[in-house]
Amino acid sequence: MASLILHEDPVSGNCYKIRLTASLLSVPLERRLYNILKGETRTPDFLAKVSPYGRIPVLQVGDAALLPESNAACHYIAEAYQSSCNLIPADLLQRAQMLQWMFFEQNQHEVNIATLRFWLSIIGEDNLTAGQRSQIAGKREGGRAALTYMNEHLAKAEGGWFVGGRLTLADICLFAYTHVADEGGFDLNEWPHVQTWCKKLAAHSGFVAM
Amino acid sequence: MASLILHEDPVSGNCYKIRLTASLLSVPLERRLYNILKGETRTPDFLAKVSPYGRIPVLQVGDAALLPESNAACHYIAEAYQSSCNLIPADLLQRAQMLQWMFFEQNQHEVNIATLRFWLSIIGEDNLTAGQRSQIAGKREGGRAALTYMNEHLAKAEGGWFVGGRLTLADICLFAYTHVADEGGFDLNEWPHVQTWCKKLAAHSGFVAM
DSSP states (O other), X not given: OOOEEEEEOTTOHXXXXXXXXXXXXXOOOEEEEOOGGGTTTSSHHHHHHTOTTOOSOEEEETTTEEEESHHHHHHHHHHHXXXXXXXXXXXXXXXXXXXXXXXXXXXXXXXXXXHHHIIIIIIIGGGOOHHHHHHHHHHHHHHHHHHHHHHHHHHTOGGGSSBTTBOOHHHHHHHHHHTTGGGGTOOGGGOHHHHHHHHHHHTSTTOOXX | OOOEEEEEOTTOHHHHHHHHHHHHTTOOOEEEEOOGGGTTTSSHHHHHXXXXXXXXXXXXXXXXXXXXXXXXXXXXXXXXXXXXXXOSOSSHHHHHHHHHHHHHIIIIIIIIIIXXXXXXXXXXXXXXXXXXXXXXXXXXXXXXXXXXXXXXXXXXXXXXXXXXXXOOHHHHHHHHHHTTGGGGTOOGGGOHHHHHHHHHHHTSTTOOOO
């Protein structure tokens, strides 16, 4: 198997997903750290060698292949290193349902909850632009709708996992920013099934904390 | 194979992706139409029977299974009905690269380009709220960055397709809102490789227009 190098910033939940996937599958992962706030993913060297788009995470596979997009990197690792802890369902419909939650995460969860966490806890509310400030209410509403949808699904989900009664990439990708949603101003006590599911994942064999 | 029913609004690019995937694979798809602007996806009946989240598209597989999220629905159809026109690469890394562009589409393309198209050409700029209006500049910048990233990738992409030198779901999912980006105020003349790629896809055997 090709060696894996993760280009990441440890404050990023998108980067953490990949470390969590690798940890659950006992896959070795070399880490290269960058500080987003110091502009370390916008240097000419980073843009030339890691990503012309200036974003992390990027999963480097072997010497040459560079794979951006956190959920795609998790999928690559889970497919490449299937083991006793298989994170992708064998069933066709369940596999699509896993992807459904992963796309939901990128389209309706991360853009609201991760962004609010970044703005409020990492940049700091006082340092936001007027344009960012004007989006807080909309992102609060979008994040609440996403957590409510997850909570309703988990209330009746088999085994308390998102898909097929067992841990899959859907849980891992949604966990990354959900379990730190309080840093974006969301109180998980409002969504008890989400809270129970977070505890269940954190107790899973092979779990690694953010 | 289970019958497929697409719950959709024909103005939605997310719904169109699924019709395009089915058309390219010659898979029969029954259509059920709803008008988002008339609130037809928020009725008690829709919320109870199609999606508690009130969103479309939803792909109904057989009698019971309901699959939201456009890119997951495309993936389901392509996996279930692989044929002479295989839209998912057999190679592990290329499969991850296909997913990379599909996640990019939902996280950085659709949220900017599709939203501006919806606001400017469907709702109409005069009918926007102050909150929506304040986001136009940011979404314009995000959409431009996404199109520039695509253009640079296509400039050196094998065969002029996003992944592996042939048509995959990455192309289909990105095409849906790119080819109507002018309705969101983007002039594709600025991104000539994107324009060439749009024409190439529209000329592909099995193509169906939006």
